[in-house]
Amino acid sequence: MMQFKPTQAECRAIKYAAALEAGIKETMVLLEPAYKCNTQDSTKPGHMNIALVSDDPEWRDTEIGRAHV
Numbered sequence: 001m002m003q004f005k006p007t008q009a010e011c012r013a014i015k016y017a018a019a020l021e022a023g024i025k026e027t028m029v030l031l032e033p034a035y036k037c038n039t040q041d042s043t044k045p046g047h048m049n050i051a052l053v054s055d056d057p058e059w060r061d062t063e064i065g066r067a068h069v
Contacts, residue, residue, distance in 0.1 A: 011031060014031060015031065033049070034048055034049050035048060035049060036048070
């Protein structure tokens, strides 16, 4: 799987755009590439982007699918 790694200039542009959209200071924006959130529905919780930590197409090397009580 090819992974996207933004340059420092691209990170600054992403943070600037996010801050501008949210109406906050750029220093408040944190880029977390392994975290996904739904920008269309804020009631849905964010979650880990499993594709960034597993190269296994069936995710056998993770605990996804196991019940945690």
